[in-house]
Amino acid sequence: MPSVRTDPIRGHRTIVAEERVRRPGGFVVPEEALDPSPCPFCPGNEGKTPPEVLAFRPPGGRANDARWSVRVISNQHPALRTETQLARHAVGHYDELSPVGAHEVIIESPAHVRSLDELGKEPFAAVAHAWQERIVDLQKDFRLLYAAIFRNTGRAAGAQLTHAHSQLIALPFVPREIELEIAAFRAHEALHERCLLCDLLRQEQSGAERVVYENDAFTVFAPYASKVPFELWIVPRRCDARFERISAGERSQLGDAMFTALKKLGRALGNAPLRFDIRTSPLGERAVKSYHWRAELAPVLVPSGSFEAGTGACINPVSPESAAELLRDTLVAG
C-alpha cells in the first residue's frame, strides 16, 4: 500500500510507491571494475601523497613508511585549510566566510580493495578509531564547528579513486542538515523529555519489521521514511550526541555492524555505488546534548532527479519493510 511518510529527524517526506514491475532486488547495478594497478593509496607510494596526519603502525614504524594499517593524509586539493584566517564579510545581502577547515582522506587499508568488507570485520574498528582520533585532534581548533565523516564508493556515488577510503571535512560552520536535525531533537525533548532517536529505536525494536541486524551495541534498520531503496541506519543503543566518545568495545561492535550491513547489501545488490556518512554533534562551542549520533548507508540505485533536489521530498520505489525483509534473509558468514 503506497503511503506518504514523514521523517521525524530529517523532516522530509517520502512517497513510498512500490513498483510492481520491479522486484525489490531487481535493480540493474552497473559493473564497475576495480582498477587493479597499484594507486597512490597503496603502500610504497607514500611519497606520492601529501604527508600523513595520522597512521596506525606496528611499534618501531616511522612516519610515511610503508608499514601501516590505516593512514590519514590531507586531501591533495583541499576545499578548506586550517592555515586560513577566519573572517566573515557581508557582500551586500550575502554572507561570506573564509575557507577555514580541514579536508582529510582516511586510507582504510593497505590492501588495494574497493570496500573494506572484503577484508573482514576488524579493519572497520581500526578505521572508526582513526575517525575518532582525527575529530579529537581537530576539535582543539575552536574555529571548527563540525566534522563531516563520509565515504563514497563507486563513481555514481562520487568516488574518484577505487582504493577503499573515507574522508573527513572539518567545517567552520554547522551544516544546515545537522542544524535541522538538532532542532527536531530539541523540539521532541522539550515536549517529551526523551531523546527522539531513542524513542524511534525502541519502536523499531518492538515492531522489528524494519530491523536488519542487531549486535550488543548497535541496531541496523531501514528508516521509516527511507529516502532511497535499501537505505540503512546504524544506530548505537547507548545514547550519546558525539560519535567521538565511542569506546573500544563499541568500535568493534560498530565494525561488526558495518561489515554485516555492507556484506548484506553486496549480496543483495551487487557492487552498487554506496554513500556512507556519520551524523554527530557539532564541536566546541556549538556542541549539543540533544542529539544521538548515527551512521547512514545509502545505495545509489536510482538517480536522484529534479523533484528530489527541488522539494526535498523523495519517491522511493522499495518500501523499507521490503528492503529489510530481503536484507534480513540475506545471510552473511560471521
Place this chain on the structure above:
Amino acid sequence: MPSVRTDPIRGHRTIVAEERVRRPGGFVVPEEALDPSPCPFCPGNEGKTPPEVLAFRPPGGRANDARWSVRVISNQHPALRTETQLARHAVGHYDELSPVGAHEVIIESPAHVRSLDELGKEPFAAVAHAWQERIVDLQKDFRLLYAAIFRNTGRAAGAQLTHAHSQLIALPFVPREIELEIAAFRAHEALHERCLLCDLLRQEQSGAERVVYENDAFTVFAPYASKVPFELWIVPRRCDARFERISAGERSQLGDAMFTALKKLGRALGNAPLRFDIRTSPLGERAVKSYHWRAELAPVLVPSGSFEAGTGACINPVSPESAAELLRDTLVAG
C-alpha cells in the same frame, strides 16, 4: 579566491573552491545519444499512453488524436492519485499520509527531440502555458497543497525517456525545501519590509558579474551560492509568489529566457544532463504572499556525494562568476 558562501534563500552553504587543474568549461560530458526510434510520446502513439488531461490542438482537433503541440497525460505509474481518500495516521512516533495527489507528464513537443531548444523559442511559451493551466485546474482540489514542476534531461539527471518532457507532481503537503524558503522570505520581510529575492535581484543587476542574460521580464543569473557548476536561476522581475499568475507576454519572455539559457549551456557544456524546476508558492489554504517564484537550471557535471547528502553543504569547483562570464561570452543566435 576560495570562499564559503551562504545561500540566503535555500539556507545551505557552498564551499567555492575552483580547481586550477580544470578550466570552467573543461568537464567531460558523457555522450548520450537520443534513441532515434519513435517512442510512446510521439504523435500517432496516443493510444499507448494514459489518456490526456490537456492538449493544445488546432481548432477542430479531437482528444487523443495525433495533431497536438503540447500534450499532458497522467504518469503511467503515478506516485500519487487524486482518487485516494485523504487520511492522516500516527504510526507510533511516525506520521503517515495517504498518497493523494497527481503525477502528470507534459510531452513538450510532437517532435522526437531531446530538448526543446532544438526547436526555437516558441515551444517554451506553450509548455509554460500548459504548466500554468494544469496548476489552475489542480488547485481546485483543496487537498493539494503544492505543485512541483520539473524536468530531468539525460539519464544522470534521472530521465528515463529521451523525448522532451517535463513532469508535474501535485502534493498533499508543502515540501520541506519550500517551507524553508518561505521561512527565509518571511524573516527578511519582517525585518526589512521588502521581498528577499527582489533585493537579491537588484544586487545582481547592479553588480552584473553573475548575470548571464536579461530580457524585458526575466533576469538569468548564476546564484551567489550556486550548489553546482553552471547553476542558473531564471527570475521574473515582477514580484509574484505564484508562477500560475504569469501573463501571456511573460510566458513568451520566459520562453526566450529558457531558450537562451539552455542554448548557452549546450554550447558551453555539450549535452550535459540537466535538472530544471520551478519554485513557487504553495496552493489553496497554504498559499503565501511572502515569496517570489523562480526557475532553476542545474547541469549534472559532477556526481553529488555523501558529503552533500549528509550535510546539505556543497563544494563547487566553478565559481558562479566564472560560470557567468563563460556563459555571457557564449553567443546564441536569436
